[in-house]
Every structure is written in C-alpha cells, then in structure tokens.
Amino acid sequence: xxxxxxxxxxxxxxxxxxxxxxxxxxxxxxxxxxxxxxxxxxxxxxxxxxxxxxxxxxxxxxxxxxxxxxxxxxxxxxxxxxxxxxxxxxxxxxxxxxxxxxxxxxxxxxxxxxxxxxxxxxxxxxxxxxxxxxxxxxxxxxxxxxxxxxxxxxxxxxxxxxxxxxxxxxxxxxxxxxxxxxxxxxxxxxxxxxxxxxxxxxxxxxxxxxxxxxxxxxxxxxxxxxxxxxxxxxxxxxxxxxxxxxxxxxxxxxxxxxxxxxxxxxxxxxxxxxxxxxxxxxxxxxxxxxxxxxxxxxxxxxxxxxxxxxxxxxxxxxxxxxxxxxxxxxxxxxxxxxxxxxxxxxxxxxxxxxxxxxxxxxxxxxxxxxxxxxxxxxxxxxxxxxxxxxxxxxxxxxxxxxxxxxxxxxxxxxxxxxxxxxxxxxxxxxxxxxxxxxxxxxxxxxxxxxxxxxxxxxxxxxxxxxxxxxxx
Amino acid sequence: xxxxxxxxxxxxxxxxxxxxxxxxxxxxxxxxxxxxxxxxxxxxxxxxxxxxxxxxxxxxxxxxxxxxxxxxxxxxxxxxxxxxxxxxxxxxxxxxxxxxxxxxxxxxxxxxxxxxxxxxxxxxxxxxxxxxxxxxxxxxxxxxxxxxxxxxxxxxxxxxxxxxxxxxxxxxxxxxxxxxxxxxxxxxxxxxxxxxxxxxxxxxxxxxxxxxxxxxxxxxxxxxxxxxxxxxxxxxxxxxxxxxxxxxxxxxxxxxxxxxxxxxxxxxxxxxxxxxxxxxxxxxxxxxxxxxxxxxxxxxxxxxxxxxxxxxxxxxxxxxxxxxxxxxxxxxxxxxxxxxxxxxxxxxxxxxxxxxxxxxxxxxxxxxxxxxxxxxxxxxxxxxxxxxxxxxxxxxxxxxxxxxxxxxxxxxxxxxxxxxxxxxxxxxxxxxxxxxxxxxxxxxxxxxxxxxxxxxxxxxxxxxxxxxxxxxxxxxxx
Ligand SMILES: [Zn+2]
Numbered sequence: 003x004x005x006x007x008x009x010x011x012x013x014x015x016x017x018x019x020x021x022x023x024x025x026x027x028x029x030x031x032x033x034x035x036x037x038x039x040x041x042x043x044x045x046x047x048x049x050x051x052x053x054x055x056x057x058x059x060x061x062x063x064x065x066x067x068x069x070x071x072x073x074x075x076x077x078x079x080x081x082x083x084x085x086x087x088x089x090x091x092x093x094x095x096x097x098x099x100x101x102x103x104x105x106x107x108x109x110x111x112x113x114x115x116x117x118x119x120x121x122x123x124x125x126x127x128x129x130x131x132x133x134x135x136x137x138x139x140x141x142x143x144x145x146x147x148x149x150x151x152x153x154x155x156x157x158x159x160x161x162x163x164x165x166x167x168x169x170x171x172x173x174x175x176x177x178x179x180x181x182x183x184x185x186x187x188x189x190x191x192x193x194x195x196x197x198x199x200x201x202x203x204x205x206x207x208x209x210x211x212x213x214x215x216x217x218x219x220x221x222x223x224x225x226x227x228x229x230x231x232x233x234x235x236x237x238x239x240x241x242x243x244x245x246x247x248x249x250x251x252x253x254x255x256x257x258x259x260x261x262x263x264x265x266x267x268x269x270x271x272x273x274x275x276x277x278x279x280x281x282x283x284x285x286x287x288x289x290x291x292x293x294x295x296x297x298x299x300x301x302x303x304x305x306x307x308x309x310x311x312x313x314x315x316x317x318x319x320x321x322x323x324x325x326x327x328x329x330x331x332x333x334x335x336x337x338x339x340x341x342x343x344x345x346x347x348x349x350x351x352x353x354x355x356x357x358x359x360x361x362x363x364x365x366x367x368x369x370x371x372x373x374x375x376x377x378x379x380x381x382x383x384x385x386x387x388x389x390x391x392x393x394x395x396x397x398x399x400x401x402x403x404x405x406x407x408x409x410x411x412x413x414x415x416x417x418x419x420x421x422x423x424x425x426x427x428x429x430x431x432x433x434x435x436x437x438x439x440x441x442x443x444x445x446x447x448x449x450x451x452x453x454x455x456x457x458x459x460x461x462x463x464x465x466x467x468x469x470x471x472x473x474x
Numbered sequence: 475x476x477x478x479x480x481x482x483x484x485x486x487x488x489x490x491x492x493x494x495x496x497x498x499x500x501x502x503x504x505x506x507x508x509x510x511x512x513x514x515x516x517x518x519x520x521x522x523x524x525x526x527x528x529x530x531x532x533x534x535x536x537x538x539x540x541x542x543x544x545x546x547x548x549x550x551x552x553x554x555x556x557x558x559x560x561x562x563x564x565x566x567x568x569x570x571x572x573x574x575x576x577x578x579x580x581x582x583x584x585x586x587x588x589x590x591x592x593x594x595x596x597x598x599x600x601x602x603x604x605x606x607x608x609x610x611x612x613x614x615x616x617x618x619x620x621x622x623x624x625x626x627x628x629x630x631x632x633x634x635x636x637x638x639x640x641x642x643x644x645x646x647x648x649x650x651x652x653x654x655x656x657x658x659x660x661x662x663x664x665x666x667x668x669x670x671x672x673x674x675x676x677x678x679x680x681x682x683x684x685x686x687x688x689x690x691x692x693x694x695x696x697x698x699x700x701x702x703x704x705x706x707x708x709x710x711x712x713x714x715x716x717x718x719x720x721x722x723x724x725x726x727x728x729x730x731x732x733x734x735x736x737x738x739x740x741x742x743x744x745x746x747x748x749x750x751x752x753x754x755x756x757x758x759x760x761x762x763x764x765x766x767x768x769x770x771x772x773x774x775x776x777x778x779x780x781x782x783x784x785x786x787x788x789x790x791x792x793x794x795x796x797x798x799x800x801x802x803x804x805x806x807x808x809x810x811x812x813x814x815x816x817x818x819x820x821x822x823x824x825x826x827x828x829x830x831x832x833x834x835x836x837x838x839x840x841x842x843x844x845x846x847x848x849x850x851x852x853x854x855x856x857x858x859x860x861x862x863x864x865x866x867x868x869x870x871x872x873x874x875x876x877x878x879x880x881x882x883x884x885x886x887x888x889x890x891x892x893x894x895x896x897x898x899x900x901x902x903x904x905x906x907x908x909x910x911x912x913x914x915x916x917x918x919x920x921x922x923x924x925x926x927x928x929x930x931x932x933x934x935x936x937x938x939x940x941x942x943x944x945x946x947x948x949x950x951x952x
Contacts, residue, residue, distance in 0.1 A: 073525040086524070093518050095525060194524040199750035227527050228752050305750055308559050311568020312522050316623075327563055327621075354559075354745035363747060 003155050003470060006212045009064055018049040018063030022107055025065050029110065029156045032474075034141075035131050036151040038070045039078045040110040048107040061219055062105030067157035069148050070111040071118055072203065073192035074098055077108065081194050082126035083116045085338025086319045095192020096227065097161060097203055097220040104219045109157055112147030116340045117310065118168055118196040120144050121412045124403045125342045132399070133175060134471040135437055139396040142175030144168040145206070149176040152206045154474050159216050160206040165197050166298050167391075167416025169204035170428035174391035174440025177430045177469065179213050179457070180206050184448050185423035186231035189224030195309040197302035198229075200420040209467055210429065210458040214238045217450070233448055240451035241458040246280030248456060251384025255291040256415050262394040268432025268439040269390045272460060276388075279463060281456075286380040286387065290372040291418055297369035298417035299410060300353050300362050307350030313338065345406065370421045377422040386456050387444040390415055391428040395437035415442070425450045429457045430466040438466075476589035478642045480680045480709065484701060485598075485639035486647060487675040488654060491605060492537045492631040492663050499604050499631035500528030500571065508668055512610075512624035520629030522566030527751045530555075534631040535578070537663040538602050539757065539764050541633055542579025544657050544771055545597045551758040553578045555602075555749040560742050563623055564606040572634075574746045577601035578757065584657070585773065586649040589642060595650050596638030605630035608670070627670065639677060639685075644701035647676065651694040652795070656772050659797045676701055680708045684720040688732050691725050700725040704732055775800055783807075783820035793824065798841055803827055806846065813850055818857070826853060826866070833870055848873055851880040862939050865889040888937060897930070897938050901946045904929040915951060923947065 009021060022045050029040055045065060052063040068074060071081045073091040075098070080086040094102070101108065115125040123146025124130040131146040133139040134154035141150040145162025149172030152160050162169040164182035173180025181204045188203045195201070205216040214237040223232040250273060257266055277283055315321045315334030322333035339347070353362040380387060393415060402409045419426045424447055431441040443460075445453035461467050493505055501519035518526035535553075542549050556574035582597035607628040611618035635654065641647045655672060658664040666672055674697050679685035686704060691697045708718045723732040748754075770778070772794045779790035779800075794800045803824060810818040830844060837843075852869055855861045861869070861884065872883045884890060904926050905912055911929075914922035923944070930943040 071525075073523075079524070081524070089524070091518075091523065091525070093523070093526075190525075191527050192525040195751075197750075226529060228529050229750075304747060308557050308569050308745070308747070311559060311561065312524070312566060314561065314563075314568065316563055317521065317566065318523075331561060351745065354747055356743045356745075359745070359747075 003208050004158060005209055006061070006064060006158060006207070006215050009158060010062075013052070013063035016053050018052045018107065019046065021063065022046060022049040022065055022109065025109060025157060028154075029151075032154065032156055033132060033137060034134060034150045034154050034156070035129055036112055036147040036154065036156055037067070037110045038080055038082060038113050038126075038128050038147070041077050041108055044077065045107050045109045052105055052107070057105035059103060059105030060215060061101065061159075064106050064159060065109040065157055066101055066106045066216070067109055067112050067148055067151045067160040068098070069114055069145050069160070069162045071114060071163060071194040071196070072097065072161060073194065074108060074111065077111060079111065079194070080127070081117045082114045082128055083338065083340070083343065084127045084320060085313045085315075085334065087338075089319045091192075093192065096189035096224045098192065100220050100222070106159075106219070112145070112151055112160060114147055114162075115144035115168075116343050117194070117306070118144040118163055118165055118201075119306070119342050119346050121167070121171055121409050122397075122399075122403065123147060123172070124399065125340055127340060130399055133396045134474055135177065136396065139398055139437070140175065142172030142392070142396060144172075145180075146172045148206050149173050149178055149180065152176070152178045152208060153471060155470075158207070159212060161220070162204055162206055163193055163196075163201055164204045164420065165201035165302060166420050167413050169206065170391045170416050170426060170440065170442055171413070173206060173428040175396040175438065177438030177440075177466075177471070178206055178208055179210055179427065179429050179467070180204060181213050181217060181427045181450070182419065182425060183217070183221065183450060184231075184425045186229050187221050187233065187425070187448070187450070189222075189227040189230045191224055191226040195305070197305040198309065199305060200298070200302060210427075210454060210461050211238070211241055213427070214241055214454055231448070235451065237450055237454055240454050242455055243459050243462045244280070245276050245456055245459045248276070248281040248452075249383065249385045250276060250281050250283050250456075251286035251380050251387040252283055253286050253288040253291070253380065253387055253389060255288050256389035260393050260411070260414070261390060262434065264432070264434035265390050265392070265394060265439050268434070269388065269441045272431040272441050272464075273388055275464065276456065276460060279459060284383055286384055288376040288380060288418070290369065290376050293369045294373055294418040294421055295410065295414055297366040297373070298413070298421055299349075300366035301370065301421075303346045303350030304353045304363050304366075305350070307347045307354065310339075310343070310347055342406070373418050373421045374423075376418075377424055381446045385446075386453055389442055389444065391440035391442040392416070395434045395439055419444055423447065425453055427453050427457050429460060430469075431460070431464075432466060433469070476642060478589075480705060481682055482642050482705060483639040483679050483685075484641035484644070484647050485677040486637045486641070486650060486697070487677070488635045488637075488651070489673040489675075490541075490633045490635060490658060490664055491668070491671045492534055492633055493665050493668050493671055494663050495531065495533050495537060495631055497531055497533075498629040499531050499534045499602070500629055503629065505630060507626035510626065512622070512626060514626065516625045516628065520566075521625055522568075528571060528749075530752060530755065531631065534602065535755065535757065536760065536764055537631070537661075538578045538600065538633050539760055540661050540768065541635070541658065541663060542582065542600050543761065543765055543768060544661055545579070545582040545584060545600060545635070547579035547582030547597055547600060549579045549757065549761040550576055552576060552754050552756045554754040555752045556746045557749050559745045562606070563621065564609050564628070566607065566625060566628060570604060570606065571749055571752070572603035573601035576754070584637075584650060584653055586646060586653050588646050588649070593640075593646065595640040595646075598636040598638055600633055600635045603632045603634060604628070605632050639679070644698040644705070647701055648694050648698040651697055653772070655694070656795055656797070660769055660771055662769070678704050678708075679718070680705060681712065683708065683712070683718040686718065686720070686732070687722045688725050689722060689735065690727075692727065696725065696727055699730045700732055703730060707732065772800075779803075783824075785820055785824045789824045789828070792828070799827065799831065802841060802846075806849065809846065810850055810853060814854055816857075818853060822857070823853065826856070829867065830870060833874060837874060839874070844870075844874065848880050855880065855884070860891055861889050862891055862937070864936060864940075865891070888935065891937055891939060896934065897943055897946055900930045900933040900938065901943065901950055903933060904947075905950060912951065
C-alpha cells in the first residue's frame, strides 16, 4: 500500500484527482462496509482544486477518512445511530479545520459502533463492518470502519476516537497502526461525546511515519476545548531508528489468564526484538489493573447517560409524530437508540442515582486515582510500557454480540490507559492463523515522542506492517 | 424586638442574570439579544449541538466573585462546575451546567431594614449556572396548542444567590430583594430593567412546620404577595388541623395565589456529577484584585452622605437606594459649582431632587426624561430668589408635560418673583378690601390671616413669596 510520501510525489505531479478517484473506486467495489457516507462530490472537488491551484499544506491532496462521530460541516454525521438520521452539522470539528488547512481531502465518514459504544462495530445502525483479513470476522471497534478502510486500502489515513480502546482495538484487529494520544493533546471540539473525561481523537495509518504526519496536523491547542493542552511538538522529527538505552516496562498483569497463547508469544518476541536493538527490559507491577474494567464502564456509562440526553428529537435528527413533550422525546429515544446504547444509558443513570452515586460513581473515581498511581509508579523506572493491545485476535461476527459482558472483557488491556490519560500506540507485531496481532507501546503523559520512536524502530526492523490482506 | 407571632421563616433563591457581560457564559454569543428576533444569537455551544464544548467566560467568573465579595461571602479556593440532569425542551443539552460542591462563594450576609431595625440575612451560597432558553406559548401555557423555543437566552450567565431562612415576614423578603438588587446595580454586573433579569424562588414555613417552595416569581412585589398568600394558606391548613406538606408550588401572578406543582417525594433526582468538559478553576488568587475594584456599596455611601453633606438619614437612604439617584445627587452638586462658581447647599439639592423624583414617578418616567441643565437653572433661580418654590414646581411640571426651557416658562408664565413695593401695595389693598377678615384677625382668629395672604397672592398672581407676604401683612396689621 502506498505511503503518504509516495502519494505526495504523485500529487506533486498534479494527480490528486486521480488518487482520489482510485480510492473512491476501491470504496465503491468494497465488501467491507467501512463507510456510512462517501463524500464523493466533496472529495473530487477538493482534489481538483488542489491540482489546479496547488497547496503547500503537509497533507495537500491526501484522502482522509473520518469516523462518523466527528462533526463535519455539510457532511452527514450520524454516530452510526438512527437517532441522528439526516443530521448535517453546521460546523467543523477542530481536527477537520486542521485537516482542511493542511490540504487533506475528506473522502467520507466511517462506520463505527453506535455512539462509539462497542468493541466490534456490530452495533452500528448501518450494519457491521467486516475485517479485511477475514470477512467473517469483526474489524474491532468502535472505530472499526476507519481501521478497516486503512487496512483495506480504501483510505491511506483515517481518524478514529478512543474512549476505552476504540482506536487501538481495531488497529490491532486490522493490522494497522493506531494512536491514542495523551488526554488533552488533540482538541475534542466537534467530537460527539461518549465519555468526555476518557476520550481522545486518534489517527490510523499503515506506518508509524504516516501516523506521525497526520498527528502533527491534528494535535495542538484549541481554546474551544477547556481540557486542551498547549504543547507545541513536532512528532515526525521524533522518529529515529534507535532504542538503545530505552527502558521497557512489562506489566505482567497484561499477560494474564484469558490472553491468547499466540498473542502472548508475539508480544514477548517483539519485546525481545527491541532488547536485541539495545533496549532493556524491566518488570513493573500494576496491581490495580484488575479493577480498571469495572471503574471504566461505570465512569463511561455515567458520562454517556448525561451526554446522550440532548438527543430528544427537538432540534435535529429523528423526529416523532407531534405530540406532547414527554411522549415525543420518549418515542424518539425508544426508536432512535439501539440496544447497547440503551443499556449503557440505563446503567449510567443508575450509577449516578441518589443512593447509588457513592457506591458506584464515586468509588470508580477512586479506583481511577489508584490506576493513575500505578502508571506513575511504573514510569518512575520505565520509559515505555509494552503489552498486548487485545487479549486475542479478531473474533467472528456475531460471536460475542449477544454476550455484552464478554465483549466488555475484551477491553481489559486498553481501558486502564484511558483512565490514566496516558498515550498508547498499537502496532502490528505478528499473526495468529492469518489474523494480525497488535502490541501497544504506552508512554508517559505527553511523551508521544518516545512511544512513536519505539514503534518506529520496531517497524523499521520487522516486516509485519508490510503484509496485506489478500483477495480484496 | 420583633415577636414573629406566626413563626415565619423565609429563605430566597434569587437567579440573577449577569446581563451586563458582553458574552454568554460558555460561548461567544452576545448578551444583547433583547431587541432581536428569536434564535438569532445562537451557536453550536449554546444550542447544545453534538460535539460542541463549553468554555468558561472569565469575565463571568470575575463578576460572580465581585458579587460574592459584596455579599460578604468567602470566595472559595477553587470552584467547579457540575451537571444537573433533567429533560426539558428549553434545555438543549438535557442537562444544565451549574455548581454543586465547591460553589464560587458562600457564607455571607446582607443587612436589611427589618421589622425591628437593622436585620442581618445570611447568604448560604452564591453559585454560577447557565440560563436555559425561553419557552413561548400562544396565549396561556395550558391552552396553547404548541410551544415555541427561543434559545437567545440559552447560556446567559446566571448567579443563584441562596439565602438562609432568616426573613420573618413578606415585608422583610421584599426589603431583601430590594437591597440585593440595589447592591447588584452598584456592582455594574446587572441591569434589572431587562426581561428575566431577576427571578425568585421562595421557601417559606410557619410554626416550625414543613416548608413550601414557591417558584416562578418575577418581581419584588410578586414575592411579597406570594408569601402573604402562602402564610394565610399555611395558617388555614393548621387551623383545620392539617399538616403543611413539603412541596413545590407555582405562583400564579395574575390571580396572586400559589398552586401545588408536585410534592418533594416525587422530586427529580438530578444526578449531579462534575462537568468533565470544564476543568476545576483555581480562583483563590483572583479575589484580592477584584476586591480592589469593588465600588462604594449602598450602606457605606448612605453613611457618607449623612456625614459629608449633612442631609437626613432617610434622605440619604432614599438617594442611595437607587444608584442612578445617588450618582445624580453628587454629580448635581459638582455641576452646580462648575456652572455658577458657588457651592449649592446639599440640603436644598436633596429636597429638590426629591421633588423631581416624585414628579417623574407620578408620570412613570425615568431620570433621563429631565435635562440636568434645566434642573441646574431652576436651582439657581431659587437660590438667587428670582422665583418662588411654587414657581419652581410649576416649571418642573411644565417642562415634563409640555417641554420648553426654564427661562421661557418663567417669561411666559411671569413667574419672576415681584419686588417688595408691589407686595406692599397688594397688602394695603387687601387690608382695605377685606375689613371683616382684618377684624376677625384682630379679634384673635389666627386663621383669618390666611385668607388675607390668599388675597395678596391673588393680586400678585402668585408671584409673591407667600412667606414674605405674610410677614408684610403682620407688620401692617401691627
Ligand atoms: Zn452561543
């Protein structure tokens, strides 16, 4: 698959329109269902302008696919939910403004679990997305459409969002690179909230270099997001093929029961590889990891129950028969939300209710503090942590969808990172029966540079990232 | 000591719109929407569009701290915003951003004129929140076939000032509201004349019983009326052997009664939790600098007026009770000196400002309806004894009703005070023409003098000074 630098050479010769046409053709003939909306006209028009007028932005003429929970002015934005039927936002998210400034071409809006609630992209109102490596398997979630689009050659770059692993999980299942930045590095302005205190927008690409190029464009301070942090860093320049002296912490809690044997093996081999390249390995203890999943779900669902209250059918999206206020909004919400979304709203409402608030919500916040401390302690000794992204490779469509609890358990290795707010990048590190395996390199707050360098060095010295799904 | 025979306890929650800020509390939309079409000053943030995020308006926080300090509150080290979750069509996000734990200020007081002299009303807390949109109905709320929503108001900065239950009568509640509004105006954070600027919820109990919360009170007078009604209602319940229940009641402003809305048992569970999109604000360092900017407040100004100008306390109170008049008074003294190079007696000034105020009130006009230069001319005419007091009142009324200038009116109406010999002539004539009155007076009927003064005034067409006429009469009658 073409890298961004290769595409840029072609665009320099004046063929953005040609490139866009190639990607649109691939999307058109695809079996993946990676897109909810293909912005054909918009993409063609932008590419044409770039070709005729030129553009000196770092992503000029490069197609980018956008998860459908990121607000795009003039382009349908649904969160893969029926309740946002017909909603065309009047404004661009901060990241979209940045992409447009850099000359990127928005090629379409990608499929996802409804309101980013899921690990398989099966809860979408627009049907599931399929895994390019095996069409009977899930691409992971919730940003499954973005990961599948990049893995399937339908977009060279994509944006997702990661609340509890929603970028890293599908990156791992689809064999691409996915980054969840430190909380606050990318503005959330325009990202339709699922759980505000946990989530970040994150980039997908086939290589670490491409990830860094996209990250450089979308990261940075934005006054419209109060949790946005003012750090001016050039991430591309951090990419050095060098890990000598790097201290890698390996938390044994992430290799526990329930982790697939082949996944364990692949991640250990990767750590060995980095040691061979000059890194040293140390063991770190993260004793509160076992509580992370419960705390994560309580916090995420509590915030979600409030965030999703605005969808009442009054101002946009699905509308019910005109009736009195209570029946109208009840009807809209009953018809507009899928089962998983309803489940999380109910559980979150319960967790915040008088009499249960302290027992669940407050307790979860305390656990969150302990998880953060685990990371702080681990990072006293280690520069980065390495662990499996997912405990197993992509599972079959329908295999877990009727068993929510086992689906929640799949997030065991990704959610502690969101609770702590630290950055983590998932990179391909092996295969199990033809399915990709991902490992995550976790860093200190705002130390994306080190995890990018580690991932880049690994990539430069292995060839997992060069392998491509067959028969697409 | 006020005995409070019914054991009345009143606490007020006042929602103050910080409408003198330029922008709303979490977005850049203007607060100046009152004359514009509905939904013309909205953006993704105050419309609660998916993905939009709030950003706190620093000026709003400063204004809130300013009010907290003026209400003698303690300003907290850090303050945090919470979500109050409930569904209502005027609330575009399905929750209201407000404060819960860590309000911006707490533990203050206001001194009011109570039933038995100065009375201190505790301020529990003053916290910030956002205003919802405005619902508009065709006709009345129960008959309207539809509801229209105007989100221009959505996201206006509100300050909710919660008092302790320290008021012992509806009158004290009204005085509290007057005083609060007075202070807010001095702080220049609030224009009380704009629609929806100040909204009141009142909690009231009697005889140590349960309290009722009365919602939807939009005026000071309304508050007093609602509370008076509520005391009678609760007394009636008790007299019939019943129990007052904890409940929320709605004030029907037109009928001046309160109606039960819902009992507290079925009250909302608002599921408060910290707003994740707004970080806690460290404000401990802000207060000292803001304290420096606090203006002289009504009580301090009142005391200064008495001391510095030698006017009476109730005159000072009346002046300082409205910022515009307090300023008018001091500006007027200064302007007079600038204009006529002579100090105006403050007592004379305050007396005539009160006359002007009365005439304006009578016509439902504000101070802007009367030119300050005209008032200066009138006072100069009085000081130099060119017109009488009656003449001055006549000029003020004529200016308000017909317009013109003081000089023109004086000329037209011949209001210039007449000379002494003309008065003497008129007195002589009056004595000559009213022998009966003269005889009565000499026989000891003091009142007869009044009819003689009246006769003199008639002859001089009111241009004589009545007091002077009286003296000349007394002299001639011996
Ligand atoms: Zn706005």
